[in-house]
Amino acid sequence: MxxxxxxxxxxxxxxxxxxxxxxxxxxxxxxxxxxxxxxxxxxxxxxxxxxxxxxxxxxxxxxxxxxxxxxxxxxxxxxxxxxxxxxxxxxxxxxxxxxxxxxxxxxxxxxxxxxxxxxxxxxxxxxxxxxxxxxxxxxxxxxxxxxxxxxxxxxxxxxAEVGKASALKLSYASFQKTSRVLVALAVGMAREHGVDQELIEIASKRTDSYLSEPQYVAKTAARAWRWGPELEEAADALAAAGLPPEMLRAAASTLARWNDAKDDSELTLTNALDRLAHP
Incomplete structure (x- = not known):
């Protein structure tokens, strides 16, 4: 060639x-x-x-x-x-x-x-x-x-389908890039209260990625009814520290789509994703 x-x-x-x-x-x-x-x-x-x-x-x-x-x-x-x-x-x-x-x-x-x-x-x-x-x-x-x-x-x-590569790129980027913003918010909130080193120590004990464990999504959905309000509280704490709370409020809003899956231990990944797309 x-x-x-x-x-x-x-x-x-x-x-x-x-x-x-x-x-x-x-x-x-x-x-x-x-x-x-x-x-x-x-x-x-x-x-x-x-x-x-x-x-x-x-x-x-x-x-x-x-x-x-x-x-x-x-x-x-x-x-x-x-x-x-x-x-x-x-x-x-x-x-x-x-x-x-x-x-x-x-x-x-x-x-x-x-x-x-x-x-x-x-x-x-x-x-x-x-x-x-x-x-x-x-x-x-x-x-x-x-x-x-x-x-x-x-x-x-x-x-052969145009769109697949773009979808994979953005799917990965949505996690990879947003996760770094979440790091900034988490460390920023912890620093405001003088516990940033303790936060890093907690995180250092778990170095794997939730992205490689998609089965955890179902567990997240089952806990969404209490995780959502928790993130609203965290958003309030960010705002009080002068940090932007919008991302955590958006995450709480996302979790609210799973409120009817409260403590459902039988929930599968497929069911959780279906409920997320069609609440």
Whole structure:
């Protein structure tokens, strides 16, 4: 298989590092420098990306385009690719919802082939090896797998349905990122009362993740009737400490959907999730 020319939109910290890995199996990796910051230009140069002056040139020369940008910019970039009738493989690798991803696929069809992508992990540098999850037409995902073969970017194909990779990315991010915000709130509340070190000591005794124990969801549902009010109290304590209480109030509101499952020891994960979706 001939080495493709790849375009990256745009080389932020993740995009530039991913593009540099793609360069291993590409004839060239292009980026459009017009309107970009000095930091972007320096980053692109550091990763060995080839600058072009106009987006039209990047799209015209590229066999594969990878869109890795802030979520708000995803549709704008896709529209620009559609206007220029990009006809290669377009990897929509932004952290956007499956609905938005499918909308972008429709926007670029039939000229381009869209592969849904989701990067899980840190940028591929300094020994870190993120996974690029892919879903979309098989002939296109095979090309993306080949592009990252023997690089620090691992690939995993989830199937032919556009939207699956986005769903997996956001499902993981919803826990991974929100959990860090919860850490900030918990430690902030504890620090306000001089017990932050004690809190950390308690937490250090359990280092595994509830995300790897989904069966615990049913237990959570059965206890929701008392956990919800407890979180409301915690939200009051956050507010009193000058910390934002909205996240815990939202969690309490979520738990309220399970109030009718009070102490139900027979509740299954499936039943708990059904009740959460359809209270």
């Amino acid at each position: 001939d080495q493709p020319t790849v375009g990256i939109l745009h080389p932020g910290s993740m995009g530039a590092a991913v593009a540099a890995c793609a360069a291993t199996n590409a004839a060239a990796v292009l980026w459009c420098e017009t309107g970009r910051s000095t930091a972007s230009k320096e980053r692109a140069a550091r990763f060995g990306l080839a600058p072009v002056a106009e987006l039209a040139e990047l799209l015209g020369r590229s066999d594969i385009v990878i869109s890795l940008c802030p979520p708000a910019a995803a549709e704008g970039l896709a529209r620009a690719a559609a206007v220029h009738r990009f006809a290669g493989v377009y990897v929509e690798a932004n952290a956007i919802s499956p609905v938005r991803t499918k909308s972008i696929a429709a926007l670029l069809a039939p000229a381009a082939t869209v592969v849904d992508g989701g990067v899980v992990g840190s940028p591929p540098a300094d020994g870190k090896a993120p996974t690029l999850y892919l879903s979309g037409p098989a002939d296109a995902t095979v090309r993306i797998e080949a592009l990252f073969a023997d690089t620090a970017v691992q690939t995993s194909v989830l199937g």
